[in-house]
Amino acid sequence: MRFAFIAILAIFASPAVAEPALGIWQTEPDRKNLTSHIKIEHCGTTLCGTILQAFNEGGQKVMTPNIGKRLFWDLRPAGSGDYVDGTVWVPLMDVTARAKMALDGEKLRVTGCKGIICDGQIWTRVN
Numbered sequence: 001m002r003f004a005f006i007a008i009l010a011i012f013a014s015p016a017v018a019e020p021a022l023g024i025w026q027t028e029p030d031r032k033n034l035t036s037h038i039k040i041e042h043c044g045t046t047l048c049g050t051i052l053q054a055f056n057e058g059g060q061k062v063m064t065p066n067i068g069k070r071l072f073w074d075l076r077p078a079g080s081g082d083y084v085d086g087t088v089w090v091p092l093m094d095v096t097a098r099a100k101m102a103l104d105g106e107k108l109r110v111t112g113c114k115g116i117i118c119d120g121q122i123w124t125r126v127n
Helices: 001-014
Strands: 023-026 035-043 046-055 068-077 081-091 093-106 107-114 117-125
Touching: 035 068, 046 081, 068 093, 081 107
Parallel strands: none
Antiparallel strands: 023 035, 023 117, 035 046, 046 068, 068 081, 081 093, 093 107, 107 117
């Protein structure tokens, strides 16, 4: 009985397994030639991403109305660095689409699909 209690206590005291996609990611340049830093974090049992900063082509910070806004949400870990079943907001078009991500080392392929049309970017880890 004592062993079972200790085993249960150890399970609940263990730190949660960190998702490898958590952190800050830099986007590719958009149609306005701006890049952004996106913070990916846990939102309940799924992942979400928020726009932290934006930069012009010279690397200087710029203010946009999208800073602080949620870029994607409800991405569910599917194993092997894949995340599925989320929603992404595309600020330049002001539309939402189905989202998925695939992690490959320090690169993250983020894809959004509206109907049968899909597009995406490869983001690079900042930290």
